[in-house]
Amino acid sequence: MATMYNTSRGPTWDPMVVEIWPWDGDGPVGRLELSEKIEVTWADRGSGTVLIESPLTDLTRSLIPADGAMLVVVNLNGKRHVSSVVEAVPFAESDQIHDVRIRVATASPWSMLEGQLIPPVPDQPLSLQQSAEEFVLTGPVETVVKRLVQLGAARLGHPIQVQPDTGRGPTVTVRSRNDSVSDLVDKALAGTGYRLRLDAWLPGDGPVGDLPLTRPTIIADVQPYRRQPGLVWSARAEELEKWQLRHTRATATRMIVGDKGEKTAQKFVEVVADDEPGSPWARREGYTSASSDGDDLQQVGLDELAKTGPVVSADIAASPAAVWEFGSDGLYPRQYDVGDYASVELEGIGSIEQVITEVTATLTPVSLTVVPKVATPDTRERDLYSTVLDLDKRLGQQQRR
Structure with a gap:
């Protein structure tokens, strides 16, 4: 039986459209319907996903095997999500052995960056890699990130096209010796206020500049995080359920930096963080070394201290009014999007501004929910990312008719 969903836009039969496309096709082979659950996550720095629980049909059977032949394309309020299958599991439970279903997990284009490596001489054959100890790239963050994406895509033939470089953003340096493009991009973007957008182009879309596009392709661009006037939630407006702030001391406040010399020939300098606490109880030393003879040891130390400073993390549960919608x-x-700044006003603390780094939309036979997550994208190590806000925004309860 068809179901009407009540959304912020009003009643609709199709709040989220899910299609299956061939990787080299010019249109969908079918539309996925009557699924038990479809969970779609748009992510900033990291791989977005689609999780599908559905009956096994001719259409869902086309997602087997997980060889990249088929793409899952999701559209919600103008937001498109294109991903490839990483796992497909047909199954039947013991009490319903003739009811064959399938679970599918996909990964977004960021996962291609995770599978790309940058050797010391990335644009030459591997037999020539002994000519350099590591690959070093310095320039505006837009230039560096786009070059990394181009190198990685070219090595594996990934369907990624890069927008023209305009040289925006602060100067950054990355070094690689068979590191993944995803890690290098993450390090390059940290603290810059910029992000890597990976948007999907499909046959039927309009042209994108002078890029040669004929089949499903990812368009890479580097853009600053976006401010949306009025994207604020506060306790005073009763939009927050609970919250906490966690302050953690620095893991190192000064750094011993060694040059490239060996044993007794090695020289050292000490670099102290500008914001080292006045209390000696909080002072801590760390060690790092230069990666090449020409490195400025003072700058090496400052770069390392930027990774070891104090951390402030927040955990806030909110239930804002439905005045904002995920879409574009x-x-x-x-409308808000991944990559937008969001502000949360906390009583006794003030306003915390962080970035919407993830949005998950879940469609079931009874509801559609959208959960944006606001987190800290500028921490260099991904395991230090601190979630700042989970907004469980229910878009609509389904009514059966």
Whole structure:
């Protein structure tokens, strides 16, 4: 039986459209319907996913094997999510052995960056890698990130096209000796206020500049995080359920930096963080070394101290009014997206501004929910990322008719 969903835009039969496309095709082979659950995650720095629980049909059977032949394409309020299958599991339970179903997990284009490595001489044959100890790239963050993406995609033939470089952002340096493009991009972007957008182009879309596009392709661009006026939630407006802030001391406040010399020939300098606490109880030393003879040891130390400073993390549960919608089609008065700044006003603390780094939309036979997550994207180590806000925004309860 068809179901009407009540969304922020009003009643609709199709709040989220899911299609299956061939990787080299010019249109979908079918539309996925009557699934038990479809969970779609758009992510900033990291791989977005689609999780599908559905009956095994001719269409869902086309997702087997997990060889990249088929793509899952999701559209929600103008937001497109394109991903490839990483796991497909047909199964039947013991009490319903004739009811064959399938679970599918996919990964977004960021996962291609995770599978790309940058050797010391990335644009030459591997037999020539002994000519350099490591690959070093310095320049504006846009230039560096786009070059990394180009190198990685070219090595494996990934369907990624890069927008023209305009040289935006602060100067950064990355070094690689068979490191993944995803890790290098993450390090390059940290603290810059910029992000890597990986948007999907499909046959039927309009042209994108002078890029040669004929089949499903990812368009890479580097852009600053976006501010949305009025994207604020506060305790005073009763939009917060609970919250906490966690302050953690620095793991190192000064750094011993060694040059490239060996044993007794090695020289050292000490670099102290500008914001080292006045209390000696909080002082801590760390060690790092230069990676090449020409390195400025003072700068090496400062770069390392930037990774070891104090951390402030927050955990806030909110239930804001439904005045904002996840989307980009301009058909709702106020829309937010991954990569937007969001502010949360806390009593006794003030305003915390962080970035929407992830949005998960879940469609079931009874509801559609959208959960944006606001987190800290500028921490260099991903395991230090601190979630700042989980917003469980229910878009609609399904009514059966």
